[in-house]
Amino acid sequence: MSKDKLTIIPPGKPLIGRAVPPGSKSITNRALLLAGLAKGTSRLTGALKSDDTRYMAGALRAMGVIVEEPDDTSFVVTGSGKLLPPQVPLFLGNAGTATRFLTAAAALVDGTVIVDGDQHMRKRPIGPLVDALRSLGIDASTETGCPPVTVRGTGRFEASRIQIDGGLSSQYVSALLMMAAGGDKTVTIELLGEDIGALGYIDLTTAAMRAFGAKVEKTSPVTWRVEPTGYTAADFVVEPDASAATYLWAAEVLTSGKIDLGVANGAFTQPDAKAYDLIAQFPHLPAVIDGSQMQDAVPTLAVLAAFNETPVRFVGIANLRVKECDRIRALSSGLTQIRPGLAHEEGDDLIVQSDPSLAGERLPANIDTFADHRIAMSFALAGLKIAGITILDPDCVGKTFPAYWRTLAGLGVTYADEG
Numbered sequence: 421m422s423k424d425k426l427t428i429i430p431p432g433k434p435l436i437g438r439a440v441p442p443g444s445k446s447i448t449n450r451a452l453l454l455a456g457l458a459k460g461t462s463r464l465t466g467a468l469k470s471d472d473t474r475y476m477a478g479a480l481r482a483m484g485v486i487v488e489e490p491d492d493t494s495f496v497v498t499g500s501g502k503l504l505p506p507q508v509p510l511f512l513g514n515a516g517t518a519t520r521f522l523t524a525a526a527a528l529v530d531g532t533v534i535v536d537g538d539q540h541m542r543k544r545p546i547g548p549l550v551d552a553l554r555s556l557g558i559d560a561s562t563e564t565g566c567p568p569v570t571v572r573g574t575g576r577f578e579a580s581r582i583q584i585d586g587g588l589s590s591q592y593v594s595a596l597l598m599m600a601a602g603g604d605k606t607v608t609i610e611l612l613g614e615d616i617g618a619l620g621y622i623d624l625t626t627a628a629m630r631a632f633g634a635k636v637e638k639t640s641p642v643t644w645r646v647e648p649t650g651y652t653a654a655d656f657v658v659e660p661d662a663s664a665a666t667y668l669w670a671a672e673v674l675t676s677g678k679i680d681l682g683v684a685n686g687a688f689t690q691p692d693a694k695a696y697d698l699i700a701q702f703p704h705l706p707a708v709i710d711g712s713q714m715q716d717a718v719p720t721l722a723v724l725a726a727f728n729e730t731p732v733r734f735v736g737i738a739n740l741r742v743k744e745c746d747r748i749r750a751l752s753s754g755l756t757q758i759r760p761g762l763a764h765e766e767g768d769d770l771i772v773q774s775d776p777s778l779a780g781e782r783l784p785a786n787i788d789t790f791a792d793h794r795i796a797m798s799f800a801l802a803g804l805k806i807a808g809i810t811i812l813d814p815d816c817v818g819k820t821f822p823a824y825w826r827t828l829a830g831l832g833v834t835y836a837d838e839g
């Protein structure tokens with residue numbers, strides 16, 4: 421049932437119960453691609469079924485891979501060891517992982533692949549990745565520096581060294597690493613420019629590659645060596661999504677509740693799991709939080725910070741401007757909408773002026789989510805404590821956590837439907 425808006429009714433009691441986050445988006449989309457590049461049948465369990473993974477699965481099907489879905493959390497993927505040129509452009513919505521990963525993988529296709537997305541994706545930069553492909557002699561082009569990207573591959577590439585500036589997105593590096601194992605030679609991938617945020621996502625990539633038979637080694641803090649092994653089909657278990665877990669951890673501390681996520685907070689390998697230690701400090705969050713290594717958790721932390729004892733400055737978050745929306749702007753304007761002066765931007769820093777007495781107030785605000793799942797999910801946390809918080813376009817959570825509203829409801833949260 422689709423709604424225009426959803427008003428959260430503060431539960432007025434601790435949230436207690438079991439709420440298991442869905443499978444990791446990042447890991448599911450890596451595993452789907454690697455399984456699609458492998459020859460044979462792979463079984464992915466614990467996987468995420470959401471907009472982002474559906475776009476990846478659909479794109480693989482369009483390139484000749486058989487992707488079956490025996491249940492709500494599994495994919496059975498049968499590849500021939502080669503992706504075929506799709507008949508139509510690959511439409512990937514606003515899925516950054518699918519878009520970046522498939523742009524590089526398209527270089528392994530003998531034929532033309534057009535990688536495209538929705539109006540939001542068409543504003544998200546991909547130029548550095550396209551430039552890196554071109555430097556390898558691959559015919560890749562974008563008119564705007566954003567999707568659509570056209571790649572006219574020959575099915576193979578010969579390169580022994582790839583340089584990439586991952587300053588705007590670590591996904592470029594992950595995309596090239598996954599492509600590299602399908603090349604003809606051992607490839608060294610080297611980071612250019614400033615250190616990238618979210619280095620943990622590169623570790624997720626190399627771990628997934630190894631699970632599908634690749635030989636990849638980190639040879640320095642900024643270089644990786646990938647052998648031309650191709651990929652081997654595998655059975656693969658996807659861990660729960662750490663970014664999704666942050667909303668539940670925050671809901672727990674905000675309501676002094678007890679939420680059993682079914683997974684230990686130390687069991688995650690994803691970068692956003694680092695946010696747990698911060699969330700556990702609430703209402704004494706530090707004065708400065710560096711979000712660079714837990715970028716997708718910043719919206720959660722920023723909304724939580726509004727209820728903290730003392731103000732919080734978020735630094736290292738410039739990349740948040742090129743996510744699903746400009747998240748620095750969306751967070752400062754959403755918080756300001758709740759109460760003028762509650763947050764502001766200073767350059768690319770976000771400063772949240774905390775006020776524990778917000779809890780229990782009635783401060784009606786229509787939160788513009790800019791079609792961004794994380795803006796919707798994080799501002800819902802404000803609605804657990806403040807009456808009158810209305811989330812516009814609540815269905816945008818379908819990007820990574822389609823059951824979000826049901827999951828909160830399962831913990832006792834109720835809504836005034838106004839859609």
Ligand SMILES: O=C(O)C1=C[C@@H](OP(=O)(O)O)[C@@H](O)[C@H](O)C1
Pocket residue numbers: 445446447516517588589590591592594618621715716739
């Ligand atoms: O590799 C990944 O799975 C991701 C990397 C991060 O993006 P950037 O590398 O673009 O910062 C993160 O924000 C995104 O949700 C998932």
Ligand SMILES: C=C(OP(=O)(O)O)C(=O)O
Pocket residue numbers: 514515516517518716743744794820
């Ligand atoms: C930035 C995100 O997604 P992506 O880059 O994969 O679209 C996210 O899920 O917060």
